[in-house]
Amino acid sequence: MSNPLLEVKDLHVEFDTYDGTAQVINGIDLIVERGETVAIVGESGCGKSVTVKTILGLLPEADISQGEILYKGENLLELSDAKRHARRGKEMSMIMQNPMSAINPVFTVGEQMLDVLKWQGQHRVGITDWVRDKFRSEAELRERAIDMLEQVDISAPERVFESYPVELSGGMRQRVLIAIALLLEPDFLIADEPGTALDVTTEANILELLDDIVEEHDTSVLYITHDLGVAREISDQLNVMYAGEIVETAPTETLFEDPQHPYTRGLLESIPQLSRGIGAGIPGKLPDYTDPPTGCRFADRCPHAETECREVVPHLRRTEPEHAAACHLFEGDPHLDRHQDAVTEFPYIGPPPWQADTDETEVDVR
Ligand SMILES: Nc1ncnc2c1ncn2[C@@H]1O[C@H](COP(=O)(O)OP(=O)(O)OP(=O)(O)O)[C@@H](O)[C@H]1O
Ligand code: NI
Numbered sequence: 001m002s003n004p005l006l007e008v009k010d011l012h013v014e015f016d017t018y019d020g021t022a023q024v025i026n027g028i029d030l031i032v033e034r035g036e037t038v039a040i041v042g043e044s045g046c047g048k049s050v051t052v053k054t055i056l057g058l059l060p061e062a063d064i065s066q067g068e069i070l071y072k073g074e075n076l077l078e079l080s081d082a083k084r085h086a087r088r089g090k091e092m093s094m095i096m097q098n099p100m101s102a103i104n105p106v107f108t109v110g111e112q113m114l115d116v117l118k119w120q121g122q123h124r125v126g127i128t129d130w131v132r133d134k135f136r137s138e139a140e141l142r143e144r145a146i147d148m149l150e151q152v153d154i155s156a157p158e159r160v161f162e163s164y165p166v167e168l169s170g171g172m173r174q175r176v177l178i179a180i181a182l183l184l185e186p187d188f189l190i191a192d193e194p195g196t197a198l199d200v201t202t203e204a205n206i207l208e209l210l211d212d213i214v215e216e217h218d219t220s221v222l223y224i225t226h227d228l229g230v231a232r233e234i235s236d237q238l239n240v241m242y243a244g245e246i247v248e249t250a251p252t253e254t255l256f257e258d259p260q261h262p263y264t265r266g267l268l269e270s271i272p273q274l275s276r277g278i279g280a281g282i283p284g285k286l287p288d289y290t291d292p293p294t295g296c297r298f299a300d301r302c303p304h305a306e307t308e309c310r311e312v313v314p315h316l317r318r319t320e321p322e323h324a325a326a327c328h329l330f331e332g333d334p335h336l337d338r339h340q341d342a343v344t345e346f347p348y349i350g351p352p353p354w355q356a357d358t359d360e361t362e363v364d365v366r
Helices: 048-056 081-090 109-124 127-135 138-151 157-162 170-182 200-217 228-234 252-257 262-269 271-276 307-311 332-345 353-365
Strands: 006-017 020-032 037-041 063-071 092-095 188-192 220-225 237-242 245-251 317-320 323-325
Touching: 006 048, 020 037, 020 048, 020 063, 020 220, 020 237, 020 245, 037 048, 037 228, 048 063, 048 092, 048 188, 048 220, 081 092, 092 170, 109 138, 109 157, 109 170, 138 157, 138 170, 170 200, 200 228, 220 228, 228 252, 237 252, 237 262, 245 252, 245 262
Parallel strands: 037 220, 037 237, 092 188, 188 220
Antiparallel strands: 006 020, 006 063, 237 245, 245 323, 317 323
16 A cells, blocks of 8 residues: 555644634644645635644644644654654754745854754664764865755755855745755755745746756655645645635645536636735635634635535545546535536636636637
8 A cells, every 4th residue: 555755633623822722723634645746825814824834843832632743654743852853953854935034043054054064964874874064074064065055956056055045035034944945955945935935947947946946855745835836837636625624635636627616617717817816806805713603614605605515514525536526516416416516616616717718719719
């Protein structure tokens, strides 16, 4: 059977807020196979960052009320802080959403890179490695850091090595962050919207770069984005997230060819409006996490919602061998039939946007 690198099972994450308990993550299941790039897409506030920060153990204020996070078969939630920290150092690495907040402004790029090489690497290595690392000369470490800067396509690596973060452009800083994240050759890389702070061309470059590096080092990646186009480009498996739940998951191409959940379909249809943000094409907004709906969290925005949808939580279920959706329209065969009707009457579910384009072209030609 499969032996995934990461398996998140029925994860629930809550926060205490002034308005009460915010039930942000509501039973997420997630699998990252070895060597695979998995994306999570969803609109702003749907819980993407909370999910990845929980995986990395970076949210001490969060209450993880239920669930398991298995990494190489070991439940991270049961590990001591020290052990978790060690995993994070070598095996897992993260590229943060905001490059400026993730880099320390008072140290040069080089100082920060050397720091990672000297200290973080130590947690993971055996004693022989440790002794070897300890006596490895500063010059050697410097060489390795500069080599990594070169690998992320920084053309003047020596100069960047000596620079302070403020002296660099946003794109350059993001490259530096990628270099730092890859320094210890992690098995697992989490990238939380590494492109958001950048202009489109720079983002495309960064994506390409990440893709190359990941292939070369056989790294598994969990990639967070609110951009379906980006997710399509970079991922093998796609998870659509809505209000702290995974509402649909499938191999990326399958998901684009046969989107099933009404939310996914809404997202695909609103691609032309992406400049206004994902989800902007779907009327309504995310529910209040301190007072979430009883049934489907998307029901209020779903023109096809029925009584059952408002009363019963739809769980993620397999609809095809590699495809799962959390929607009552897909529960059992009779419901599948019901879905066939829904396809024609559902306002968001016309033909997918790219097919609509093709049809139009054909009409023009005639
Ligand atoms: N430490 C916290 N305490 C209380 N609520 C939090 C905390 N961190 C996040 N939240 C809430 O959890 C929800 C999900 O936030 P999250 O940052 O995961 O969204 P996101 O999907 O990453 O959005 P974006 O695309 O804007 O980054 C939000 O409503 C947010 O206010
Ligand atoms: Ni986020």
